[in-house]
Amino acid sequence: MxxxxxxxxxxxxxxxxxxxxxxxxxxxxxxxxxxxxxxxxxxxxxxxxxxxxxxxxxxxxxxxxxxxxxxxxxxxxxxxxxxxxxxxxxxxxxxxxxxxxxxxxxxxxxxxxxxxxxxxxxTINKQTADTNLIKNGPFTLDMNKKVLRKEDVEISITPTEYEIIKLLINNANKTVSRDEILDRVWGKNYFGDIKTVDVNIRRIRRKIEEDASNPIYLKTVWGHGYMWSIDK
Known part of the structure; x- marks a missing residue:
């Protein structure tokens, strides 16, 4: 089809x-x-x-x-x-x-x-091929249903947001550069502006943070990139 x-x-x-x-x-x-x-x-x-x-x-x-x-x-x-x-x-x-x-x-x-x-x-292939759950702090990323939950409350995310979250949560407490996010999510031959990453990060923060202007989970590492930060 x-x-x-x-x-x-x-x-x-x-x-x-x-x-x-x-x-x-x-x-x-x-x-x-x-x-x-x-x-x-x-x-x-x-x-x-x-x-x-x-x-x-x-x-x-x-x-x-x-x-x-x-x-x-x-x-x-x-x-x-x-x-x-x-x-x-x-x-x-x-x-x-x-x-x-x-x-x-x-x-x-x-x-x-x-x-x-x-x-x-x-993302669709992951839904059918991968039944794993990624649990990190208050968050659970359901790889089968492409669903993010925070304290068992489902958060609506787009396919692009899902790919960004998956990349960051799989590298929790590690800095992932903006260039790496762009390459891994949008592809190495992407024509667009790296600001696309920043806008999507802000959008995700509005969904997952209590105060998006003072994030505690999705942090900026100035001069380097972004980090999914969860206290161990």
Whole structure:
């Protein structure tokens, strides 16, 4: 079965370019020209959503938030305008896994999609092949169900957040550099900015820490990277 991809883009020429390229690679493509249309068309069979930020009705950030709430395992890539760094940060903070900056090449489009699908598929394969539980302090990471619990309370996490947490919790009390996180989670050929790591870390902290501005579990090691810190 081919992977299903949603293209949400109000500019017909860009939408057509993306659709032609992806269908040529045998992806199952559905398209929408505004946010409300996209939300009506998405269901649990969609693997990846490509979301433009600037739309005629609700913006891409709001679409991203609603999709993440309804479909926590969907892969989301935001499409931002060149030079709009704030859009990248807001998009990632809204629950996106990655972003593309216009104008982008067909090669970059396909590379981002394939990298995200590998992360999603890697997580799904773990669900069926690995029944281990990783227990660390108040946290339990269920490798079978791709679920993180804190004191038996389930915390909703995205596939990308799952991969980051798994990497850090498997290296508890050791510093993992931002470059290593980027290579291990996004892949060595990732085109994007290393700030993507920082935004995802902030997003995870909001979910697991009592006070995200003063973390006690997911700590920054200044000048080096991040550490999953649990007292032994």
């Amino acid at each position: 081919s992977n299903k991809i949603l293209i949400l883009e109000d500019e017909k020429s860009i939408r057509s370019f993306m659709k032609i390229k992806l269908r040529a690679l045998k992806y199952d493509v559905i398209e929408a020209e505004n946010g409300n249309e996209a939300l009506k068309k998405v269901d649990g069979s969609v693997d990846i959503a490509l979301l433009d930020v600037m739309l005629p009705d609700i913006d891409g950030f709001e679409v991203c938030r609603r999709l993440r709430e309804g479909y926590p395992n969907i892969g989301i890539i935001m499409i931002t305008a060149k030079g709009q760094d704030d859009d990248k940060v807001v998009g990632l903070g809204s629950g996106a896994d990655d972003y593309l900056v216009k104008p982008f090449s067909p090669k970059e489009l396909v590379a981002r999609i394939e990298a995200l699908l590998r992360r999603i598929n890697r």
